[in-house]
Amino acid sequence: MARSSLMPVFDGHNDVLLRLIRGKTEPERDFLEGDNQGHLDLPRMKKGGFVGGFFAVYVPSDSGGLDIDALMTKPEYDVPLPAELDLAPSQKVTLHMASLLMRIERASKGTVKICRTAADLRHCIDTGTLATILHIEGAEGIDADLHMLDVLYESGLRSIGPVWSRPNIFGHGVPFRYPSTPDTGPGLTERGKDLVRACNRLKVMIDLSHLNEKGFWDVVKLSDAPLVATHSNAHAISPHSRNLTDKQLAAIRESRGMVGVNFATSFIRPDGQRNDDTPLEEMIRHMDHLIEHVGVDGVGFGSDFDGATIPNEIGDVAGLPRLVDAMRKHGYDDATLRKLCYENWVNVLERTWGK
Template sequence: MQAGGKVAIFDGHNDAVQHLAEYREGGRDFLTRSEEGNLDLPRALEGGMVGGLFAMFARAERPREGDFTRTADGYEVRLAEPIDAAYARRTIDAQLSALENMVARADGKIRWATSVDEIEAARRDATFAIVLHLEGAEAIDADLDRLARLHSRGLRSLGPVWSRPNIFGHGVPFAYPRSPDTGPGLTEAGKALVKACNELGIMLDMAHLNERGFWDVVTISTAPIVATHACAHAICPATRNLTDRQLDAIKASGGAVGFNFSVSEVRPDGHSDPNTPVETIVEHISYLVERMGDDHVALGSDFDGAVMPLPLRDASRLPNLIQALRTRGFDEATLRKIAFDNWMRVLRLSWQ
């Protein structure tokens, strides 16, 4: 517990890097409290957040229009096209430099973490810990040379794909209601990437990977199976969510699911409606805990990357979730697991 009774929270996923002032013109100063977006350092600290995985991600160079289709019972989004590798490398290099500049400017209030001991030391010192994550591996070539270089600069978590294909595998398109079984599994390059991440001690993230790719990772990986930001398909049958069989495999591996706050993945009706009560969120988390046990459920907000429910509209509101879980009957030991301890256990196993 932190001072003031807040539970210390380590978050499994955010997209704050996309909005850094150091990265793009008109971006936000992460060190200054804002009313825009979901995450900055002051609001994180207000909410008890002590660190998290910060995602670097290359958006499409020329976004398409007209990809969203409303269906009789939900929606479909046309699968995004592959992106150019050289463009992805430039983008990720720019985002990493922006993060490095922001951390340097923070004057000790933020520190990089490449081990669990460093995260726990940051927490003790009331310093915010950033773990570097890559969402979609387009910036990495098949020879995996850049994987080693990014690891040397602090990369400790990687999702082989976003919701589009690349040389390593196939992401799921956004759709509801739909199975996550949407295409072929990992390529040979993707299988080599899994092995290389295991050897380097880079955690592998199954969020956005299709179901056949998921099972390929289960077969190959020697590390716990992890989805940094996902929910239960049995509650909300969106492609991004995990079937009960996938949840069981994550539990069996000793892994964890970071519960995603994105309303269209949380709500049983799949609607992108921020007027989603905290009770709906608690029901969904409760299902995951009942299915997997309290050692395998964590938090992966997707702050600054998705539509948030109003009760959790920014990081300062995280105590609303903790209190709602308490009201539901979650004890303090379980809250500490979900908020912090489960990520530490999985990261320690993945990074050894």
């Protein structure tokens, strides 16, 4: 990626790998050369100043015939949690998506890199190489004995969300429910606690974004790493079950952790609606609140690109400069913008992984 005068943006979450494996015959080429589908591909990343982010490996659930988009346009909704997934098919999808990121790296001939250290991240940003982090969103592909964790770690895995919004052997995900607190069920299982301890030993980041509140506090008790929610917003502004309470934000601040602001409109809007006609000012309200409660060094972006309905003022990754301009007009100075756009992510990963 060529260097540019755009504000660099490092992002806490995207689902482009899932988009690419669905019906794509040449997904590596589509990503590297650009297919203008969804929110992300390399040419549009260059236009938007996107220098890197967490690339999620996610095993999708069957919707069971539910029109989830329609449910989330009602004044109140409670999307039923999907059933647990079986290990073998989950491992197959996990390996497929992890392999795709490796193939993209190989096909890029040096313009994309899977980062394993904070030094890798810094080098990529300095040289204009797209920095990618192999991340798991929902650990259904990891066995109870954690053998797959070792294999994936050696392949570059450096971040895990133990659950998505469904139960698994490690814990219970928070449902898509509005209005609701995040206190929606039991926390981590004993296997989930083992997974947290193993991640601490390996210095793999633990992502709290889809855990319910009891699971969140289980991680607080167990983990010696900064608390990180890669793509979550403020419950005080949008009372959605997926958002974080001020008490949770205080714990993240105490740990010198991080929150990535989610661009998904249903977690931004006070009415919880999935509606792309959502002003950027609503997103900036969350940034202000998170800065107040976590600190200016603990807030960044967690877009959920290719996995959510985002404000039409952004549109796709090429629209990131419009968000940065809105933040600047709101009053954030250049030093604050650099922290929010990329520096805070690099710093929290350095605190988590080491140098």
